[in-house]
Amino acid sequence: MKKKLPRVFSALAVPFVVGLACTLQTGSAKANEFALSVSPPRFELATKPGQTVRAVAELSNRSDAPADLTFATAEWELTSDGGVALSQALKPDSCRQWVAIERRQTVLPGRTSLRYRFEVTPPADTPPTECRFAIVIAGGDSNVEAAENVQFPVAGQIALIVYVAVGDVKPSLKIVKAAVVEIGGVKTPVVMVENSGTAHGRLSAFLNGTDAAGVRREFSPSTLPILPGETRMIALNPDNVEDSLEMEGRESTKTKSLGPIVFPLTINGTMNDSINSFRFEGVFEP
Structure with missing residues (x-):
């Protein structure tokens, strides 16, 4: 028979969170x-x-x-x-x-x-x-x-x-707006995501984008949770582009910068909300 855990509660005040280490x-x-x-x-x-x-x-x-x-x-x-x-x-x-x-x-x-x-x-x-x-x-x-x-x-x-x-709870996510905002001094495409469900949800996606200069990039949404009843801004972050090079008979990989995004930017692909998959296409203008 498994020993039952004691029920322990503490009055510790916690004003902030430090990282994992x-x-x-x-x-x-x-x-x-x-x-x-x-x-x-x-x-x-x-x-x-x-x-x-x-x-x-x-x-x-x-x-x-x-x-x-x-x-x-x-x-x-x-x-x-x-x-x-x-x-x-x-x-x-x-x-x-x-x-x-x-x-x-x-x-x-x-x-x-x-x-x-x-x-x-x-x-x-x-x-x-x-x-x-x-x-x-x-x-x-x-x-x-x-x-x-x-x-x-x-x-x-x-x-x-x-x-x-x-019990039976699940998220219900809906993209209600696409916009461009400045995050850390960089203009970034974002979507406003509404959760009308009964549990938190997260977006995952395989997205491709082309900016006004014809430069193509891949994008992935921030993994921030969207809590029930909440509308949250989720950034679509450009992924690093990797080049494979032959160096001394061995394959090596390095990251290439594509420079700043030139808006307007078109992004499309498949979004997932932990429950459903749906097609997404948006035009992002500053």
Whole structure:
């Protein structure tokens, strides 16, 4: 008989997310490291009302020093630029009360790994819904000497994003607009995608484009999720073009830049929304 996981909840505040591996260091101070990797970075699970779904994440400490870790569940939202905003306050429709995590703290020795378990059990009367939450893994505070006689606490954090489809839920994505916007100082073709379904979705595609100068490129959509009831801007990013060359009897590959896109730009191809495939053709003008 499997031992049931203890239900553990924490009041850890999580104001921001650091990447999957982070090292904090100042010029004259001793290095303070939070070098943790988590695999996979997100879970997309499915279950039925009244049934438990379990999952395991692999945590690896890439530092030589031990890592003092704490764990907590949190709410999350996507920001307009695709970032993740975390909150400890329970949402009205929160499903975090269904979540059991293995432990709330541990010390992970340097250069070692840990299998971290969690489970989700929706009540038997739960209507079809998508449960979304984060497991926040934080390193203990360290005092970093920023200047003479000045210290401040820092902490690294990782948010493990979890989706659980409870019952029959699915996305319903629709492209409602094509436009050109400036992203990072570069004019970029984008589509506005509406999700009228009951679960998150992502676009994938095989797209070809030709700009006003006759230059042909391949494009792929950003993999940002579109949450139910949301309309989100998804960038269509040009793929690198690779040339195969013969060098000293061996085949080598290098990347060739095609220069900036000259608008207007025509893009067409097949889009996929996790459920359906459909043809897409759009003209993008700045």
